[in-house]
Each structure stands twice: as structure tokens, then as C-alpha cells.
Amino acid sequence: MAEWRMLALPPVLLAPSVVPNAITRAGFYDLTQGSILGYFPRALEQLAKLLPALLALPWEQREVVVMGRRVQQPRQICYFADSPTLTYTYSGLTLSPLPWGSGAVAQIKEAVERLVASESAAAGLPGAGNPSSGASASDCAGSQGTDAGFSDDNGGGGGGGEGASSSGGGAFNSCLLNLYEDGSRYVGWHRDDDKVFGSEPEIVSVSFGATRDFHLREAAAGGGAARRRLCVRLSPGDVLVMRGALQRRWQHALPKRAGVDGPRVSLTFRRIVAPEAAR
Numbered sequence: 001m002a003e004w005r006m007l008a009l010p011p012v013l014l015a016p017s018v019v020p021n022a023i024t025r026a027g028f029y030d031l032t033q034g035s036i037l038g039y040f041p042r043a044l045e046q047l048a049k050l051l052p053a054l055l056a057l058p059w060e061q062r063e064v065v066v067m068g069r070r071v072q073q074p075r076q077i078c079y080f081a082d083s084p085t086l087t088y089t090y091s092g093l094t095l096s097p098l099p100w101g102s103g104a105v106a107q108i109k110e111a112v113e114r115l116v117a118s119e120s121a122a123a124g125l126p127g128a129g130n131p132s133s134g135a136s137a138s139d140c141a142g143s144q145g146t147d148a149g150f151s152d153d154n155g156g157g158g159g160g161g162e163g164a165s166s167s168g169g170g171a172f173n174s175c176l177l178n179l180y181e182d183g184s185r186y187v188g189w190h191r192d193d194d195k196v197f198g199s200e201p202e203i204v205s206v207s208f209g210a211t212r213d214f215h216l217r218e219a220a221a222g223g224g225a226a227r228r229r230l231c232v233r234l235s236p237g238d239v240l241v242m243r244g245a246l247q248r249r250w251q252h253a254l255p256k257r258a259g260v261d262g263p264r265v266s267l268t269f270r271r272i273v274a275p276e277a278a279r
């Protein structure tokens with residue numbers, strides 16, 4: 001039975017008999033051996049009003065290569081970053097970033113950075129950083145007229161001046177957004193363990209629109225044991241932090257859900273610490 005170690009104060013262990021495979025309380029959890037998951041329900045609920053602006057972004061359904069076959073992704077995506085050099089390539093697809101600008105995505109970015117810093121500090125965890133360090137929405141707003149809307153002074157990755165592990169907190173330098181038009185749209189099991197994000201990436205997601213279930217499972221079970229699994233129900237304004245060994249030891253997915261008619265948008269904030277352009 002899963003018994004997740006909760007890191008935040010008060011140090012409450014989830015009772016397996018009550019919530020064996022779900023996390024419903026706010027806090028940081030160590031799922032296994034430094035695989036950190038933070039869950040902050042409704043933390044950015046006040047930004048749910050931005051859903052119409054998010055839906056109006058230039059979404060694209062893109063083609064990827066899965067096991068040698070070209071297929072359309074079962075969702076739409078949109079990608080933002082600090083600089084045009086922060087491309088992101090996965091499954092044969094290279095994403096070229098849009099600049100943050102000063103709209104909904106920039107607003108959410110700033111709120112996410114503040115939230116992660118304050119929750120990390122409250123839990124006594126590293127990653128408290130300086131919530132307004134590095135590239136902020138106001139930096140970008142003040143830099144219109146530079147390279148197609150990109151700011152001059154923060155290109156090249158390594159946001160916040162942190163080390164290559166990327167778990168150090170501070171500003172995010174990129175964001176992959178997903179649009180799931182209804183319950184037939186999904187993302188399959190995967191890990192966001194690409195080299196560009198460093199060895200211990202921190203990825204923070206924010207959800208808006210329809211409520212959907214986010215699933216996690218151990219990438220490999222230890223010693224012949226069954227893989228552990230976990231489900232987190234994500235509602236508008238919910239924030240999920242993935243840190244430490246989580247991308248190495250666990251996979252995640254957002255499965256199809258019959259009966260969900262409305263769209264869901266997720267923003268997944270990341271730090272590119274080893275830009276593809278620099279290789």
C-alpha cells in the first residue's frame with residue numbers, strides 16, 4: 001500500500017486506509033527516494049478568469065514520431081520561452097518559442113514563481129529562490145521592440161542563475177502549454193527527462209478549464225514489487241510541482257475521460273539549463 005511521506009508542516013502522513021492511491025491534501029510529498037511531488041489545490045484559482053485568453057493562443061496540433069510512426073499528437077500545444085534559442089525537441093518535433101509578452105501566460109508565470117517560492121519556504125525546502133528574480137513578466141513587458149518581442153537580457157537558459165540541476169527555484173525560462181479540447185484528448189505515459197532540463201528538473205503545472213485526472217506510476221518497480229501508482233484530480237487553479245528524482249523514477253499521464261465535454265488547458269513551466277542551440 002502506498003504511504004507517501006509528506007514533507008510540509010504539519011508532518012501528516014497520509015493514512016493508506018483513507019487515501020491509498022490519491023493525493024487530496026496540499027503539500028510536498030516524497031513519493032519514493034527523493035521523487036518530490038507538490039500539490040496546491042486552487043492555489044491560482046483567481047487566475048481562472050484567464051481561460052478565454054488562454055484558449056485564444058495560437059494552438060497547433062503537431063506531428064510526432066512514436067516508435068517509428070508519424071502520428072498527430074492527441075492534443076494541441078503552444079510553447080513560450082525567454083529567447084528564440086530555447087528550442088525544445090522531443091519525439092522528432094522541434095518547438096520554436098513564442099515570447100512571453102505581457103498577457104495571460106506572463107501573468108500566470110509570475111504567479112507560479114511566487115507560489116512555488118513561498119510554498120517551498122513554508123515547507124523548509126530549497127527552491128524558495130527569489131520569486132521575482134530573473135525574467136519576470138514586467139521585464140518582458142518593458143522590452144517590447146526587441147527581437148520579435150523577446151527580451152535582450154535573459155536569453156540562453158539557466159534561468160535564475162541556478163545550477164544545472166534546475167531544482168533550485170527562481171524563474172522558469174520556458175513553458176509548454178497543452179490544450180485538451182475534451183475528454184477524448186490526452187497525453188500518454190511519459191517522463192519529461194530530456195537532457196535540456198538537467199538531471200533533476202523542476203516542472204510546475206497549472207490547470208484551467210475542465211477537471212481531469214493526472215496519473216503517476218513508478219517507471220520501474222523495485223525488487224519485483226508492483227509499480228506504485230497515484231492519481232491527482234486537477235481542477236482550475238490547481239498547481240502541481242514535480243521535482244528531484246520524479247522525472248527519473250516516475251512516469252505521468254493524463255488519460256482519456258468519457259463524459260468530459262469542455263476544454264482543459266495546462267501550462268507546464270520548465271527550466272532549460274542545457275539549450276539545444278549551445279550544442
Ligand SMILES: O=C(O)CCC(=O)C(=O)O
Pocket residue numbers: 176178187192205214252253254266268
Ligand atoms: O496536462 C498536464 O497536466 C500534463 C502535461 C504533461 O505531462 C506535459 O506537458 O509534459
Ligand SMILES: [Fe+2]
Pocket residue numbers: 190191192252
Ligand atoms: Fe509531462
